[in-house]
Amino acid sequence: MSFLEIRDLCLDVGGFELNNVDFRAEKGDYVALIGPSGSGKTLLLETIIGFYAPEKGKILLEGGEITAFSPDKRQISIVYQDHMLFPHMNVFENIAYALRKKLRNEKQVEAEIRQITEILGIGGLLHRKPATLSGGEKQRVALARSLVVRPKLLLLDEPFSALDTRTREKLRGLLKKAIHEYRTTVLHVTHDFEDIWMLANRVIVIRKGEVMQEGDPDTVFRRPSPDFVAEFLGTNVIKGEVKSRRGKLTVLEVEGLEVYSADLAEPGEKVTVSVRPEEIILARTAVESSARNTLRGKVSGILKKEHLVVVEVVIGSTEIKVVITPTSCEILDLEPGREIYAIFKASNARIISRTGIRTDWK
Ligand SMILES: Nc1ncnc2c1ncn2[C@@H]1O[C@H](COP(=O)(O)OP(=O)(O)O)[C@@H](O)[C@H]1O
Ligand SMILES: [Mg+2]
Structure with missing residues (x-):
């Protein structure tokens, strides 16, 4: 039994299909998911989190089947390229929003927020509104909001692609520290191979809704499937x-x-x-x-x-x-x-x- 099991997943959204997607991940794995634009990466993440119901196949997390669970019962978080923070709430309130559904004690909420914001270097921004933050800061808040609830699985859909190279490098380092500390298992969609070298221990390549190859980064890059x-x-x-x-x-x-x-x-x-x-x-x-x-x-x-x-x-x-x-x-x-x-x-x-x-x- 693996920590995450994606078994034979099929999804038909009309005009596009995920076709028997099947892979495993162990606890603490950092899996990079790569493939051309339109290959079904976002749909795969959104099926795993529960926005789409697959026609066939199963999703298991820590040995339990979650295929029919609603997204909020899965203990999975997702971060997109666009931070999607609540514009009218400050940073603290943005991070506290989901956490308050899990923790009733406000002292605990504050302690958890302090911990994650310190790791991600945004402890000084708690009273700021999203509109006053830089792109990199907004993404750090988005990451903090996703990690503070201690998800079993963190899904990242090109979270750094709108940032400049230097900000990206910095965020990679902070993310690495945070997921290490929280022992999070990650599935990260990226176009940037630097993310793979810096963060991933596994790579999955998909094309047209099908897994073409998977393995450790070294094997996939040095011994790619032909064609x-x-x-x-x-x-x-x-x-x-x-x-x-x-x-x-x-x-x-x-x-x-x-x-x-x-x-x-x-x-x-x-x-x-x-x-x-x-x-x-x-x-x-x-x-x-x-x-x-x-x-x-x-x-x-x-x-x-x-x-x-x-x-x-x-x-x-x-x-x-x-x-x-x-x-x-x-x-x-x-x-x-x-x-x-x-x-x-x-x-x-x-x-x-x-x-x-x-x-x-x-
Ligand atoms: N809700 C939907 N209904 C129909 N087609 C969709 C839907 N979402 C995405 N698609 C199509 O499915 C394909 C894969 O999309 P997506 O998963 O977003 O690709 P990627 O993230 O790999 O770029 C695309 O051709 C897209 O237009
Ligand atoms: Mg996408």
């Missing part, structure tokens, strides 16, 4: 054929070049290899070693982002993406058309499918 998940997570997907085995390495032919993988496959098999853009480095000269792959290519694009640079490199007819720092980009003096070597370890060339056999087993 949709790999593409959605921005992994480089390289197709090749196994030529031979050399010691512990598998030698592949990719675009007429040799690529080494530390994963097992048999000569003659057609394989798909995944390499994360962060696991490739670029160099102006070749480095020969079988533990490292060195592929010669040409820079085809340079995309400068806030703290990193995405370099597109064409190798034969395969285009790969490489993430480097702005400093490396400068040192390498990169520009489109320049010849460059893409270098990555054999252990980072992960075979995610072999002649139709999926290798993304859990």
Whole structure:
């Protein structure tokens, strides 16, 4: 028995369906739920909290079935992108509202509010009205209001997506502290992969109302299911054929070049290899070693982002993406058309499918 069990959930809202969604979470798990816009993430959260009645399937929390419970009986809280605070109430009253239904003693209410607002760093804002707060402060109040009732499960629907990068970073840290202290189990819908690295120990990828892959973040990102998940997570997907085995390495032919993988496959098999853009480095000269792959290519694009640079490199007819720092980009003096070597370890060339056999087993 798991802490949270979503069993074979089906929901039909007319024109869109959640299709046999099935997963488990243990107490204290932090599960990130990702998927393209319109894939049913919000509907899934709202079915778990009880705003929608599923056609089929069960929801169990701490071993008890809650599928038919009304939302207020489930001990589940939800926080949306838009804080939805009561505009006419101050911060204290906003946080106290739901808590007063649970605790009759006003002293206790105050003590609980003091505790959560101190953790979230909003103890000084209790008398302010929502309209006077910044976006980050409002979201902290929304989090406080959800956590103060000590829910068994906290649902987060893109709570940070309207905030700037720095505020997001800060809130992630505060949220992490709060859920650790309250030992909350969390299901967090996000588009920001930073949330996953900072907070999650599990990831579920959904598409069109169906779970495509689930696992720990490392496995899902480094060994994505071929096709949709790999593409959605921005992994480089390289197709090749196994030529031979050399010691512990598998030698592949990719675009007429040799690529080494530390994963097992048999000569003659057609394989798909995944390499994360962060696991490739670029160099102006070749480095020969079988533990490292060195592929010669040409820079085809340079995309400068806030703290990193995405370099597109064409190798034969395969285009790969490489993430480097702005400093490396400068040192390498990169520009489109320049010849460059893409270098990555054999252990980072992960075979995610072999002649139709999926290798993304859990
Ligand atoms: N109450 C509803 N009735 C009918 N269709 C809905 C309803 N709510 C959402 N949808 C549709 O279901 C699909 C999934 O929506 P949603 O769960 O909000 O996606 P996501 O949160 O992953 O972006 C969308 O196509 C949306 O238009
Ligand atoms: Mg949504």
